[in-house]
Amino acid sequence: MPKNIIQKIWDDHLLVQRPDHPAVLAIDKMLLHEVTSAQAFNELRRRGLKVRYPERIIATLDHSIPTSKNRSNIEDIQAKRQVEALRNNTKESGIKLYDFDSRYQGIVHVMGPELGFTLPGTTIVCGDSHTSTHGAFGALAFGIGTSEVAHVLATGAILQYQPKTMKVEFLGKLPLNITAKDVIMKLIATIGMNGATGYIIEYMGTAISNMSMEARMTLCNMSIECGARAGLIAPDEITFNYLQDRPYTPKDKIWRQSVEKWRTLKSDSGCYYNNHIQVDISALTPMVTWGINPEQAIAINELIPVVEKGEQAYAYTKLRPGQAIKNQPVDWAFIGSCTNGRIEDLRLAAEILKGRKIARHVRLYIVPGSEQVMLQAIAEGLDKIFIASGAEFRMPGCSMCLAMNADKVPAGARCISTSNRNFMGRQGPGSITHLASPATVAASAIKGAIVSVEEI
Amino acid sequence: MQAFQAIISNAIPLDMDNVDTDMIIPAQFLTKIEKSGYGKHLFQRLKEQNPKFILNNSKYQFSKILLARANFGCGSSREHAVWALLQSGMKAIIAESFSDIFLNNASKNGLLTISLSPQTINNLMRQAQQETYILSIDLSKQIIVTSANEIFKFEYDSFRKDCLLRGQDDLDYLLEITQ
Numbered sequence: 001m002p003k004n005i006i007q008k009i010w011d012d013h014l015l016v017q018r019p020d021h022p023a024v025l026a027i028d029k030m031l032l033h034e035v036t037s038a039q040a041f042n043e044l045r046r047r048g049l050k051v052r053y054p055e056r057i058i059a060t061l062d063h064s065i066p067t068s069k070n071r072s073n074i075e076d077i078q079a080k081r082q083v084e085a086l087r088n089n090t091k092e093s094g095i096k097l098y099d100f101d102s103r104y105q106g107i108v109h110v111m112g113p114e115l116g117f118t119l120p121g122t123t124i125v126c127g128d129s130h131t132s133t134h135g136a137f138g139a140l141a142f143g144i145g146t147s148e149v150a151h152v153l154a155t156g157a158i159l160q161y162q163p164k165t166m167k168v169e170f171l172g173k174l175p176l177n178i179t180a181k182d183v184i185m186k187l188i189a190t191i192g193m194n195g196a197t198g199y200i201i202e203y204m205g206t207a208i209s210n211m212s213m214e215a216r217m218t219l220c221n222m223s224i225e226c227g228a229r230a231g232l233i234a235p236d237e238i239t240f241n242y243l244q245d246r247p248y249t250p251k252d253k254i255w256r257q258s259v260e261k262w263r264t265l266k267s268d269s270g271c272y273y274n275n276h277i278q279v280d281i282s283a284l285t286p287m288v289t290w291g292i293n294p295e296q297a298i299a300i301n302e303l304i305p306v307v308e309k310g311e312q313a314y315a316y317t318k319l320r321p322g323q324a325i326k327n328q329p330v331d332w333a334f335i336g337s338c339t340n341g342r343i344e345d346l347r348l349a350a351e352i353l354k355g356r357k358i359a360r361h362v363r364l365y366i367v368p369g370s371e372q373v374m375l376q377a378i379a380e381g382l383d384k385i386f387i388a389s390g391a392e393f394r395m396p397g398c399s400m401c402l403a404m405n406a407d408k409v410p411a412g413a414r415c416i417s418t419s420n421r422n423f424m425g426r427q428g429p430g431s432i433t434h435l436a437s438p439a440t441v442a443a444s445a446i447k448g449a450i451v452s453v454e455e456i
Numbered sequence: 457m458q459a460f461q462a463i464i465s466n467a468i469p470l471d472m473d474n475v476d477t478d479m480i481i482p483a484q485f486l487t488k489i490e491k492s493g494y495g496k497h498l499f500q501r502l503k504e505q506n507p508k509f510i511l512n513n514s515k516y517q518f519s520k521i522l523l524a525r526a527n528f529g530c531g532s533s534r535e536h537a538v539w540a541l542l543q544s545g546m547k548a549i550i551a552e553s554f555s556d557i558f559l560n561n562a563s564k565n566g567l568l569t570i571s572l573s574p575q576t577i578n579n580l581m582r583q584a585q586q587e588t589y590i591l592s593i594d595l596s597k598q599i600i601v602t603s604a605n606e607i608f609k610f611e612y613d614s615f616r617k618d619c620l621l622r623g624q625d626d627l628d629y630l631l632e633i634t635q
Contacts, residue, residue, distance in 0.1 A: 015633070015634070016633050020614050020615060021615050022615060024630065024633050024634070035486050035487070035534075036533070036534065036535070038489035039489065039490070039491045039535075042489075042490075042491070043627075047627075049631075063483075063486075064486070064487050076487065078487040078488060079487045081487075081489060082487050082488075082489055085489045127533060127535075128532075128533055129531065129532050129533040129557060143533040143557055144533060144557070144560070145533055145534075145535035145538070145557060145560060145561035145564065146535040146561075147535060147561065147564035147565065147626070147627075148560065148564070150627065151626060151627055151630055154627060154630070154631065155627075155630045155631060155634040156634065157630055157633070157634050158630075159626050159629070159630060161613075163556075193474060193527060193530060194474075194526065194527040194530065194553065194555070197527065197553065197555060197556060198556060224531075227527070227530065227555060227556070229556050229557065293474055293476070309473060312472075402478075402483045402532075403482070403483055403484060404483035404484055404486055404487065421476075421478070421531060421532075423476050423478045423479065423531060424478075424479065424501070424502075425478065425482060425501050426478055426483075429482070429501055429504075430505075
């Protein structure tokens with residue numbers, strides 16, 4: 001029977017399936033960060049259990065750390081304790097931690113792929129909902145809670161109900177200046193923020209085949225924003241070229257054998273999906289959110305729509321239906337996060353910021369997703385372009401995406417952001433977030449108001 | 457995990473779709489390394505921003521049931537959201553639908569999640585808003601009985617039900633299988 005890629009990876013990792021029980025699924029790899037792991041290690045201690053497969057796990061610091069130059073001096077006492085806990089837990093368990101001094105520290109979903117830790121056909125989990133990012137490599141990757149982190153630490157397996165599968169096919173070529181961020185925002189606006197709850201998505205289409213790995217990661221990253229725990233793309237030559245010669249990727253003969261195997265890792269023709277949607281992107285224009293969740297997104301030239309039960313969103317964002325989103329003044333701009341903190345995103349921003357100044361009233365934070373991204377940006381001179389434009393180029397971390405470190409948007413301020421969630425107060429208590437692509441954020445920072453690249 | 461007992465309580469009518477885990481527990485409270493101490497921060501931002509927010513109403517101070525609309529628990533995977541709900545006294549969430557990760561996290565901590573049709577939720581929401589309306593939830597029979605003598609049956613996964621009723625953890629089962 002023909003199978004889709006999701007079923008193939010699932011079947012490959014199915015350890016036990018008892019009737020009326022969830023499946024026991026083998027987990028190949030886990031990523032840890034400071035925020036969702038300490039309680040899991042405590043649970044193992046409480047039960048007298050050891051980490052079973054430390055070699056299948058890597059850890060880094062990202063969520064609660066400062067992004068200032070002297071970041072190793074963490075002022076927040078509780079955050080410091082959390083970082084110390086991860087250092088101790090990983091050391092005790094023999095898990096490799098990519099700390100501040102490692103040159104690979106970064107947001108888990110940026111540094112994992114850079115290390116070649118993320119491989120096609122594997123199952124990957126992390127205590128973070130944006131683990132779907134790793135699906136860009138043809139991995140089955142999904143976010144889990146802290147209890148499940150403990151399960152994987154102790155057993156290398158997890159209980160899972162078999163998800164339904166959804167094929168999302170993007171029709172047409174990606175127009176000029178339109179990014180993967182606009183594509184995924186369009187999908188979320190189309191199917192809604194629970195449009196794929198209970199599903200794992202396979203993305204396909206010409207536009208996807210032509211996308212770089214960075215763009216594919218942006219796309220898969222936001223799968224969770226339409227409710228899908230995972231979204232993936234079958235691996236191809238672009239995937240293999242990205243992975244070759246990275247620290248964790250297989251070498252020599254095993255590399256060649258792996259690539260041979262990965263070439264067959266795709267959905268069979270005539271295979272079944274529980275759901276299938278097509279989204280035409282041939283006339284896509286830059287997307288931006290107007291409300292308080294990622295489905296409340298429109299094309300930048302559209303007017304804010306009338307939506308059912310929208311009162312809270314209108315009140316919070318201080319916008320009215322029928323108003324234009326374009327030219328809304330912004331106070332802050334943020335380029336970074338596991339969605340858009342990769343080298344391509346920074347290059348795109350630099351291209352727009354080069355020789356220009358950001359508006360005087362705007363603060364623009366540019367936060368590389370990892371040390372590798374930062375070092376590459378410096379090597380290419382992007383940091384100089386950013387600083388000359390008036391932006392602040394900071395150290396790697398989650399930064400202003402989620403307001404759990406020192407980087408916050410002040411109450412009442414409006415921020416145009418490349419991150420993934422515009423929930424109320426997500427970037428700081430009382431802050432207003434508009435999600436968009438790095439191109440739109442850079443352009444808006446220059447203009448001091450929400451505009452697309454064409455407007456500057 | 458404690459074995460699940462029958463619940464009798466009024467229900468907090470949180471009349472919202474898409475209650476995300478950032479609302480339930482904002483990220484600024486996630487730097488702790490313990491599992492306790494989250495209850496006092498439950499919905500803290502919404503409580504601060506709006507004096508009329510339903511959880512500020514003392515009538516619901518001791519409620520064990522939270523009523524909401526579609527897609528409850530969406531967004532971040534933070535299990536702290538479930539801990540915060542439990543630590544502020546919640547035993548069950550009744551909603552039209554839940555996010556996948558939240559459902560998993562809830563069942564692993566003994567928090568019951570009940571999905572009911574939009575019509576039924578409408579009905580419950582209206583009554584819970586209007587009067588002192590008591591719900592009694594029996595997980596073993598999978599029914600909710602109201603003080604107005606209505607009975608609603610609900611679906612619940614048999615494995616999760618067994619774990620909840622026995623207070624058994626998934627990890628015991630996993631350890632047994634993967635040995």
